[in-house]
Amino acid sequence: MKLDAKIPSGPIQDKWDKHRFEMKLVNPANKRKYHVIVVGSGLAGASAAASMSELGYNVSCFAYQDSPRRAHSIAAQGGINAAKNYRNDGDSIWRLFYDTVKGGDFRAREANVYRLAQVSNNIIDQCVAQGVPFGREYGGLLANRSFGGAQVSRTFYARGQTGQQLLLGAYQALEKEIARGGVKMYNRHEMLDVVLVNGVARGIITRDLVTGKVEAHVADAVVLGTGGYGNVFYLSTNAQGCNVTAAYRAYKKGAAFANPCYTQIHPTCIPVAGEHQSKLTLMSESLRNDGRVWVPKKREDVGKKPSEIPEEDRDYYLERKYPSYGNLAPRDISSRAAKEACDDGRGVGPGGRGVYLDFSDSIKRLGAKEIGDRYGNLFEMYQRITDENPYEVPMRIYPASHYAMGGLWVDYNLMSTIPGLHVIGEANFSDHGANRLGASALMQGLADGYFVLPYTIGHYLASTKFEKVSTDHPEFRAALESVQQRTTRLLSINGKRSADSFHRALGKILWEHCGMARNAAGLTQALQEIPVLREEFWQNLTVPGTGDTFNQQLEKAGRVADFLEFAELLCIDALHREESCGGHFREEHQEAGEAKRNDEQFAYVAAWEYAGDGKAPVLNKEPLEFENVHLATRSYK
Amino acid sequence: MTGTMNITLKVWRQAGPTAPGKFETYTARDVSPESSFLEMLDVVNEKLVLEGKEPIAFDHDCREGICGMCGMMINGVAHGPSKLTTTCQLHMRSFKDGDSITLEPWRANAFPVIRDLVVDRSPLDRIIQAGGFISVPTGAPQDANALPIGKPEADEAMDAAACIGCGACVAACPNASASLFTAAKISHLGLLPQGQPERYRRALSMVTQMDLEGFGGCSLFGECMAACPKGISIDFIKRMNGDYVWGSVSARPEKTVLTSG
Numbered sequence: 001m002k003l004d005a006k007i008p009s010g011p012i013q014d015k016w017d018k019h020r021f022e023m024k025l026v027n028p029a030n031k032r033k034y035h036v037i038v039v040g041s042g043l044a045g046a047s048a049a050a051s052m053s054e055l056g057y058n059v060s061c062f063a064y065q066d067s068p069r070r071a072h073s074i075a076a077q078g079g080i081n082a083a084k085n086y087r088n089d090g091d092s093i094w095r096l097f098y099d100t101v102k103g104g105d106f107r108a109r110e111a112n113v114y115r116l117a118q119v120s121n122n123i124i125d126q127c128v129a130q131g132v133p134f135g136r137e138y139g140g141l142l143a144n145r146s147f148g149g150a151q152v153s154r155t156f157y158a159r160g161q162t163g164q165q166l167l168l169g170a171y172q173a174l175e176k177e178i179a180r181g182g183v184k185m186y187n188r189h190e191m192l193d194v195v196l197v198n199g200v201a202r203g204i205i206t207r208d209l210v211t212g213k214v215e216a217h218v219a220d221a222v223v224l225g226t227g228g229y230g231n232v233f234y235l236s237t238n239a240q241g242c243n244v245t246a247a248y249r250a251y252k253k254g255a256a257f258a259n260p261c262y263t264q265i266h267p268t269c270i271p272v273a274g275e276h277q278s279k280l281t282l283m284s285e286s287l288r289n290d291g292r293v294w295v296p297k298k299r300e301d302v303g304k305k306p307s308e309i310p311e312e313d314r315d316y317y318l319e320r321k322y323p324s325y326g327n328l329a330p331r332d333i334s335s336r337a338a339k340e341a342c343d344d345g346r347g348v349g350p351g352g353r354g355v356y357l358d359f360s361d362s363i364k365r366l367g368a369k370e371i372g373d374r375y376g377n378l379f380e381m382y383q384r385i386t387d388e389n390p391y392e393v394p395m396r397i398y399p400a401s402h403y404a405m406g407g408l409w410v411d412y413n414l415m416s417t418i419p420g421l422h423v424i425g426e427a428n429f430s431d432h433g434a435n436r437l438g439a440s441a442l443m444q445g446l447a448d449g450y451f452v453l454p455y456t457i458g459h460y461l462a463s464t465k466f467e468k469v470s471t472d473h474p475e476f477r478a479a480l481e482s483v484q485q486r487t488t489r490l491l492s493i494n495g496k497r498s499a500d501s502f503h504r505a506l507g508k509i510l511w512e513h514c515g516m517a518r519n520a521a522g523l524t525q526a527l528q529e530i531p532v533l534r535e536e537f538w539q540n541l542t543v544p545g546t547g548d549t550f551n552q553q554l555e556k557a558g559r560v561a562d563f564l565e566f567a568e569l570l571c572i573d574a575l576h577r578e579e580s581c582g583g584h585f586r587e588e589h590q591e592a593g594e595a596k597r598n599d600e601q602f603a604y605v606a607a608w609e610y611a612g613d614g615k616a617p618v619l620n621k622e623p624l625e626f627e628n629v630h631l632a633t634r635s636y637k
Numbered sequence: 638m639t640g641t642m643n644i645t646l647k648v649w650r651q652a653g654p655t656a657p658g659k660f661e662t663y664t665a666r667d668v669s670p671e672s673s674f675l676e677m678l679d680v681v682n683e684k685l686v687l688e689g690k691e692p693i694a695f696d697h698d699c700r701e702g703i704c705g706m707c708g709m710m711i712n713g714v715a716h717g718p719s720k721l722t723t724t725c726q727l728h729m730r731s732f733k734d735g736d737s738i739t740l741e742p743w744r745a746n747a748f749p750v751i752r753d754l755v756v757d758r759s760p761l762d763r764i765i766q767a768g769g770f771i772s773v774p775t776g777a778p779q780d781a782n783a784l785p786i787g788k789p790e791a792d793e794a795m796d797a798a799a800c801i802g803c804g805a806c807v808a809a810c811p812n813a814s815a816s817l818f819t820a821a822k823i824s825h826l827g828l829l830p831q832g833q834p835e836r837y838r839r840a841l842s843m844v845t846q847m848d849l850e851g852f853g854g855c856s857l858f859g860e861c862m863a864a865c866p867k868g869i870s871i872d873f874i875k876r877m878n879g880d881y882v883w884g885s886v887s888a889r890p891e892k893t894v895l896t897s898g
Contacts, residue, residue: 124781240700
């Protein structure tokens with residue numbers, strides 16, 4: 001496999017402009033002759049589908065939920081970054097670019113990140129025009145807040161519901177286009193395979209989740225905006241339905257999977273309460289603007305009420321270890337620091353897996369009303385879940401799986417190694433390197449969907465000659481049949497364990513051996529345990545009901561089956577990467593407790609190529625060249 | 638930590654839109670008061686699956702009260718007994734050992750049952766399609782700060798925009814009206830300067846679509862506001878009615894047809 005990132009030549013600040021000029025255009029009258037499939041209706045998918053439809057393309061959009069508005073982008077709380085420099089605090093496109101590359105621990109592709117920073121400002125303009133009710137100052141201008149990994153205030157927000165409001169903006173644009181006839185929406189449909197004709201992506205196979213009907217859809221290009229794979233850990237902040245299936249099916253058809261081991265464990269989530277737990281809830285990172293993170297200095301104090309622990313017996317460990325960023329240290333660093341404190345026996349709450357996030361100083365300084373204005377809905381959510389009032393007692397938080405920086409490999413045009421298959425948003429690997437900074441996911445999803453893909457897909461369509469293909473083509477028939485066979489197989493095992501119990505077991509293996517800290521022995525063990533579990537899955541799974549009805553167990557079983565294969569790829573990648581970078585922390589590679597990168601050997605994107613069932617995947621490397629950012633040890637001290 | 642509880646569930650089971658439905662009784666044993674309502678149902682379903690029976694179908698996704706996917710009538714109350722709380726955020730500590738809980742899907746003509754507690758809410762999307770947007774294509778806007786918007790207006794628009802589209806307002810309304818849902822979107826956009834050019838046209842066509850979908854009319858019972866997990870105010874319905882009336886009297890035939898693309 002040859003990886004050609006197709007990065008335009010020239011100075012970094014001119015690359016995108018130059019590329020936009022050099023790309024071929026599709027004549028307006030010809031656009032309606034093209035059909036593009038978009039899978040997923042989150043920020044990336046909805047914005048791409050709406051924008052391409054506005055341009056005149058025929059678009060079909062697929063979502064597994066009952067409405068495009070429910071995609072998990074909706075749950076993002078804190079905000080979206082942009083280099084507007086409205087605060088006059090020294091922000092610029094260069095600084096956003098630099099912070100993102102550094103935040104990603106120098107494992108992202110410079111040209112993509114620079115473009116992301118460039119279009120960040122257009123996103124805010126676009127969203128305001130759509131009526132997104134961003135927070136505002138009394139003077140009527142947009143308000144900002146700070147987020148981790150940055151020393152400027154560049155995050156725009158809509159209370160604690162920024163993702164919801166941005167998604168509703170994209171959703172409304174999408175519904176506008178559905179009404180106009182430019183987009184055909186398929187709700188409650190799940191993509192189960194991508195179809196290649198002569199090596200080019202020409203369509204997908206879906207299952208109608210209501211009727212069970214398996215169908216083929218033909219198109220000239222396919223776009224995956226199917227989100228991340230954080231649910232491989234079972235417990236995560238992702239929605240219950242988030243899955244790796246679309247991306248993994250594409251991988252098995254030839255799309256390289258890049259850096260699967262770059263997973264983000266978010267530091268501020270509500271800790272696990274018991275065995276029944278089905279998901280973990282994030283508390284926005286924006287809380288760290290005004291909340292101070294601490295644990296008791298002494299192990300014997302962990303059982304005490306926080307109010308009984310005097311100031312001098314508290315260890316504000318982030319402020320102590322990272323004085324210049326303090327409580328706003330990046331996510332990977334904050335998560336590991338919480339784990340260290342708990343491993344040291346100083347964790348609080350049931351099971352000792354928690355740290356305090358304390359607002360009492362801020363409430364003293366600003367008043368409860370101001371804190372309520374900033375975080376009221378988050379405080380309410382916390383209280384609903386834990387039955388504790390964070391105005392009175394500190395929150396308890398612990399890290400949880402939250403985001404996947406890894407994803408399908410794409411070139412500068414957001415096209416995967418399968419011609420015609422484009423990947424946007426969290427589903428691709430491109431912009432966050434080994435660690436994503438807060439408020440950058442919304443930015444990337446919308447950048448890809450509104451401002452990058454609508455240009456690059458035109459270039460692809462204009463420069464490709466398409467042969468006429470219908471669902472009767474042998475490749476479509478074969479794919480359809482294989483999806484049906486797989487469904488039948490899942491239904492006919494008739495074993496004794498539910499799909500959920502396998503998922504839970506898989507999550508335990510991964511969290512234990514491939515979570516916040518990893519080592520060769522643990523990963524090797526995980527690589528032994530996963531195939532055993534997978535074997536049992538195909539021998540002992542039970543799925544009640546049939547394939548031609550609304551069957552949530554069947555949906556789940558299909559997703560777990562793919563997680564069981566994908567988990568192995570994740571561990572293989574984690575084992576091969578003999579360095580620590582960002583969210584990937586290898587215990588063997590550290591210096592005074594901090595991550596130690598190995599730029600000599602690992603300054604590359606690991607793009608894994610499927611080699612067949614039971615065969616080791618093939619590693620392809622895209623070297624990362626840093627011409628504009630000086631490779632340095634990432635320090636937030 | 639308090640002890641576990643045993644709960645009796647009476648659940649509406651219905652195999653499909655046209656199949657007859659009926660209540661089935663199940664027992665949820667050893668339920669932790671720390672678990673969420675849906676986690677309690679997960680445990681019941683896990684047991685059903687292991688017995689080879691079909692589990693209770695219910696919609697859910699984010700489980701943090703924002704996607705709007707979940708929702709059911711719990712003892713006759715949309716989203717259950719806790720105020721300002723979606724079904725997924727309801728916790729078992731709101732119930733006590735020995736309680737009997739009746740679960741039904743949203744009941745409205747416009748929301749046909751798909752299976753058990755799952756209903757088809759696509760009419761809500763079609764109400765948005767009728768005009769719940771601002772017609773700006775990607776790429777055209779001016780600088781975001783070129784249009785100052787007062788904080789009170791922005792805040793009020795945000796109050797309306799907080800709607801999650803779960804449909805609880807419809808389920809709670811004796812007329813199965815979607816007025817609160819529709820009014821929330823009309824108000825969110827109508828309160829902002831960006832939404833002014835289409836304000837009355839929007840109200841007119843969204844309300845018309847709501848009627849076409851078979852939702853009932855609003856007679857200001859206020860059950861919708863009580864059931865709304867996001868506390869959307871019924872005042873927005875007043876605003877919608879005003880915009881609708883003004884839209885009706887001021888509507889002029891459109892001289893040109895909009896085209897795009």
